[in-house]
Amino acid sequence: MAVMTRVVELRAMQYRRTFRASIFSSFLNPVLFLLAMGVGLGTYVDRSGSATQALGGLSYLQFLAPGLLAATTMQAAAFESMFPIMAGLTWQKVFHAMSATPITPRDIVVGNLVWIAIRLTTIAAIFTIVMALFGAAASPLIVLGIPAAVLTGMAFATPIAAFAATQRTPDKFNSIFRFGITPLFLFSGTFFPISNLPASIQPIAWLSPLWHGVELARALALGTIGQAPGLALVHVAVLASIFLAGSWWAFRTFAARLARG
Amino acid sequence: MSVEPRSSDSALIWARSLTKRFGDFVAVDAIDFDVAKGESFGFLGPNGAGKTSTMRMIGCVSPVSDGALEVLGQDPRRDGPSIRARIGVVPQQDTLDTELTVRENLVIYGRYFGMSRAECRRRADELLEFTQLTDRANDQVEPLSGGMKRRLTIGRALINEPDLLLLDEPTTGLDPQARHLLWDRLYRLKQRGVTLVLTTHYMDEAEQLCDRLVVMDKAKIVAEGSPRELIERYSTKEVTELRFPAGVQEALDGQLDGIAERVERLADRVLLYADDGEAASVAVHERGLRPETVLVRRSSLEDVFLRLTGRSLIE
Numbered sequence: 001m002a003v004m005t006r007v008v009e010l011r012a013m014q015y016r017r018t019f020r021a022s023i024f025s026s027f028l029n030p031v032l033f034l035l036a037m038g039v040g041l042g043t044y045v046d047r048s049g050s051a052t053q054a055l056g057g058l059s060y061l062q063f064l065a066p067g068l069l070a071a072t073t074m075q076a077a078a079f080e081s082m083f084p085i086m087a088g089l090t091w092q093k094v095f096h097a098m099s100a101t102p103i104t105p106r107d108i109v110v111g112n113l114v115w116i117a118i119r120l121t122t123i124a125a126i127f128t129i130v131m132a133l134f135g136a137a138a139s140p141l142i143v144l145g146i147p148a149a150v151l152t153g154m155a156f157a158t159p160i161a162a163f164a165a166t167q168r169t170p171d172k173f174n175s176i177f178r179f180g181i182t183p184l185f186l187f188s189g190t191f192f193p194i195s196n197l198p199a200s201i202q203p204i205a206w207l208s209p210l211w212h213g214v215e216l217a218r219a220l221a222l223g224t225i226g227q228a229p230g231l232a233l234v235h236v237a238v239l240a241s242i243f244l245a246g247s248w249w250a251f252r253t254f255a256a257r258l259a260r261g
Numbered sequence: 262m263s264v265e266p267r268s269s270d271s272a273l274i275w276a277r278s279l280t281k282r283f284g285d286f287v288a289v290d291a292i293d294f295d296v297a298k299g300e301s302f303g304f305l306g307p308n309g310a311g312k313t314s315t316m317r318m319i320g321c322v323s324p325v326s327d328g329a330l331e332v333l334g335q336d337p338r339r340d341g342p343s344i345r346a347r348i349g350v351v352p353q354q355d356t357l358d359t360e361l362t363v364r365e366n367l368v369i370y371g372r373y374f375g376m377s378r379a380e381c382r383r384r385a386d387e388l389l390e391f392t393q394l395t396d397r398a399n400d401q402v403e404p405l406s407g408g409m410k411r412r413l414t415i416g417r418a419l420i421n422e423p424d425l426l427l428l429d430e431p432t433t434g435l436d437p438q439a440r441h442l443l444w445d446r447l448y449r450l451k452q453r454g455v456t457l458v459l460t461t462h463y464m465d466e467a468e469q470l471c472d473r474l475v476v477m478d479k480a481k482i483v484a485e486g487s488p489r490e491l492i493e494r495y496s497t498k499e500v501t502e503l504r505f506p507a508g509v510q511e512a513l514d515g516q517l518d519g520i521a522e523r524v525e526r527l528a529d530r531v532l533l534y535a536d537d538g539e540a541a542s543v544a545v546h547e548r549g550l551r552p553e554t555v556l557v558r559r560s561s562l563e564d565v566f567l568r569l570t571g572r573s574l575i576e
Contacts, residue, residue, distance in 0.1 A: 010373075014358070097352070
């Protein structure tokens with residue numbers, strides 16, 4: 001346990017040098033998105049009677065914000081578990097330098113995951129504060145939306161980091177965004193209820209890990225979680241299972257990669 | 262597999278039938294060697310001989326496929342982290358953190374060993390001094406020259422005051438001046454009693470730094486001894502190098518027979534192995550041969566390698 005904190009310390013030290021560049025992508029961008037879509041576009045949506053009906057009487061901003069919270073952490077998690085992992089294992093090889101010290105490959109995985117979780121927590125917290133400021137939080141339970149969003153992100157972080165450890169070039173990362181992250185971002189109930197999708201496609205949305213995260217975050221933000229606690233548990237179980245399976249895979253791929261050099 | 266019990270307690274590294282396989286490929290094929298405390302030990306061989314794979318097993322980052330290995334009296338399979346706590350590693354590639362400054366690279370590396378921040382800072386300043394990088398302490402790593410990066414990597418490997426320093430190709434790619442500066446630093450460490458284990462494909466580096474070395478070729482150890490012993494055993498005192506005008510060397514055909522103990526024909530020159538190189542060159546002229554250049558020199562490890570494998574170290 002104590003050993004992996006040294007990995008977190010390195011990541012924090014690196015971040016101190018690059019955080020200015022990351023402020024825009026990880027904090028400002030999602031907030032601008034929320035304002036443009038939630039407040040700007042939302043004004044039009046809210047004028048349409050059928051939309052208000054579909055959203056169950058909520059304002060569009062209230063509907064969108066928790067979904068965007070989960071989707072934003074997913075995107076940040078995907079990014080954080082691709083390029084920094086590739087840098088550490090392939091470009092600068094600092095994880096190889098670490099593995100020549102008492103730090104084990106497992107410590108390197110856990111330390112990186114803890115760092116990613118810290119990053120996601122700050123991103124989700126700032127996003128939540130902005131949500132509250134614009135009146136998008138309908139319930140104090142929104143605070144629990146932060147861990148829900150972080151869990152969603154971590155369910156993406158572990159398998160993507162595990163995969164990144166098997167790659168020697170970032171070529172396939174674009175495909176993950178193009179064919180994975182972006183479609184999930186758009187069709188997991190973030191911007192519109194999946195009940196608006198054709199009935200034949202809806203079950204596919206249930207397979208999306210992000211959909212589980214969006215539903216969970218939304219149930220907390222709107223305070224409706226008490227209406228279907230069992231469903232919320234299913235969402236948590238799905239996300240936690242993906243996270244654990246991804247961690248197990250990452251332990252294997254990091255160990256193999258660090259042994260191979 | 263039966264393995265003989267450990268012979269000596271003074272050995273810092275003890276390997277018997279040490280083997281590394283990657284799938285079907287055998288990178289290290291059942292090699293035996295010992296490294297004693299305070300010794301400077303080298304693996305000399307061309308690229309692909311298995312030197313790096315051996316070093317990575319000693320450094321406890323690459324699992325042993327077969328055979329026995331003890332490092333600092335411990336078993337890498339079981340005690341990896343505690344062995345790694347006591348060694349310093351200079352890998353073939355620098356693996357420095359280019360997002361951090363020179364000094365930060367040293368400090369964070371000390372943290373990996375669990376040293377306190379104050380201790381890390383104190384050691385970092387000492388090592389900046391030792392590696393002659395004090396005036397670059399707060400600079401980024403990227404603009405440093407190859408020699409400076411190498412020195413920083415060596416400083417980093419010393420942060421935990423290791424009992425054993427592993428150096429994989431420490432001066433490959435450096436210009437002569439940077440190499441000499443590095444050798445000087447390594448020589449000082451050796452004088453302080455640090456045990457050095459290094460790989461190299463430069464025979465002059467092996468001669469400068471190694472008390473004892475093994476010659477590796479195609480995953481096996483082909484000879485072992487001090488540089489002087491190896492030269493005495495496998496070569497003559499002197500070597501006469503002859504370069505002939507284009508086309509002449511191919512047509513020589515037996516005309517050099519008997520002039521030296523041994524005659525080696527390389528692509529671009531002929532080597533005559535004789536204890537008296539001057540006499541050999543006189544004999545060449547007496548036979549009416551007119552080489553373009555004649556160079557008489559002392560035998561080196563390069564000649565040992567050529568004798569043992571029929572190939573040059575650097576091709």
